[in-house]
Amino acid sequence: MxxxxxxxxxxxxxxxxxxxxxxxxxxxxxxxxxxxxxxxxxxxxxxxxxxxxxxxxxxxxxxxxxxxxxxxxxxxxxxxxxxxxxxxxxxxxxxxxxxxxxxxxxxxxxxxxxxxxxxxxxxxxxxxxxxxxxxxxxxxxxxxxxxxxxxxxxxxxxxxKTAPKNTALTARELDVLACLFSGQSVSSAAQTLHRDIRTVSTHKRNAMMKLGFHNDSELFAQGTWMAKIGPAPGF
Known part of the structure; x- marks a missing residue:
């Protein structure tokens, strides 16, 4: 640049x-x-x-x-x-x-x-x-x-206080996570994003690895901060 x-x-x-x-x-x-x-x-x-x-x-x-x-x-x-x-x-x-x-x-x-x-x-x-x-x-x-x-x-x-991680998520990985945290399944996310289910599964797996989650239970139990709603209305 x-x-x-x-x-x-x-x-x-x-x-x-x-x-x-x-x-x-x-x-x-x-x-x-x-x-x-x-x-x-x-x-x-x-x-x-x-x-x-x-x-x-x-x-x-x-x-x-x-x-x-x-x-x-x-x-x-x-x-x-x-x-x-x-x-x-x-x-x-x-x-x-x-x-x-x-x-x-x-x-x-x-x-x-x-x-x-x-x-x-x-x-x-x-x-x-x-x-x-x-x-x-x-x-x-x-x-x-x-x-x-x-x-x-x-x-x-x-x-x-933390060890550095390579946590850079791609746009596709973030799209998949957004779908999953909105309540969609992997197959439903694939339909929403117009992607093959195997591609969506790969994006999900890669995102979980970068974030340090080993399974779906950890993703949704410990990753709820990723779907946190914004602040209260402004004045």
């Missing part, structure tokens, strides 16, 4: 070979108060004076980005009544479709397994909402000016 960061603050514009430059910032959070706080940090602490738009759910991200992707997307992993799995699936799509766009995850999900998946999504920065505003400022000023992924101190602390 060949991108150009014209300025870390002020005007944001990133370009990628064969793609037009994105402009502005898009914030996605179910809580309007949280979104306002993020916007305030961007303007007052990061000096960003581009247009800043706000949406409250994953669907809002898709509708905005399909028209004109921003230079920077700051998002929670899911909105009200949305599944975390849906957010992970969207992240995979965004990294493939808009590689020049910078993505920062700001979330309340602090489970190390969730954080491992977010790290593997190749988001440019990851932090938790309850961290000081300085964490977001550092994420913007440091995470967007280099190639390395920026993790907040709290995220690093939570991940340091």
């Amino acid at each position: 060949n991108y150009v960061n014209q300025r870390a603050a002020g005007h944001l514009a990133f370009t990628s070979k064969g793609r037009s430059a994105g402009k502005g910032v898009l914030i996605m959070d179910a809580c309007s108060v949280t979104a306002l706080g993020i916007k305030q940090v961007l303007v007052e602490s990061c000096g960003i004076d581009d247009e800043i738009s706000v949406v409250q759910n994953l669907a809002g991200i898709s509708s905005r980005i399909d028209g004109a992707p921003p230079a920077l997307l700051i998002m929670d992993i899911c909105g009200e009544d949305e599944l975390m799995l849906d957010g992970l699936r969207l992240l995979v799509h965004l990294r493939e479709a808009h590689p020049a766009m910078k993505v920062v995850i700001c979330t309340d999900f602090s489970d190390y397994r969730v954080l491992e998946l977010l790290v593997s999504s190749k988001a440019n920065g990851i932090l938790l909402k309850h961290e000081p505003a300085l964490a977001l400022t550092q994420c913007i000023t440091r995470g967007l000016t280099g190639n390395r992924q920026w993790l907040s101190p709290k995220v690093q602390q939570l991940l340091a």
Whole structure:
């Protein structure tokens, strides 16, 4: 990926070979108060004076980005009544479709397994909402000016307690998991996804291996966090 960061603050514009430059910032959070706080940090602490738009759910991200992707997307992993799995699936799509766009995850999900998946999504920065505003400022000023992924101190602390895993799930594996956690069987998922049942079974098996689950009982008993519903309605 060949991108150009014209300025870390002020005007944001990133370009990628064969793609037009994105402009502005898009914030996605179910809580309007949280979104306002993020916007305030961007303007007052990061000096960003581009247009800043706000949406409250994953669907809002898709509708905005399909028209004109921003230079920077700051998002929670899911909105009200949305599944975390849906957010992970969207992240995979965004990294493939808009590689020049910078993505920062700001979330309340602090489970190390969730954080491992977010790290593997190749988001440019990851932090938790309850961290000081300085964490977001550092994420913007440091995470967007280099190639390395920026993790907040709290995220690093939570991940340091676990052994690193190669947990990167493919879009197809996430699609299969989303079907299974919605109550579908493997055969029903195959029909929904218009795939051969053997292909779906392979995606399921590969996803379980990456996540450390050995059988269906473990998948559904210990993997319920993957289908967790998003936060309460915003103000």
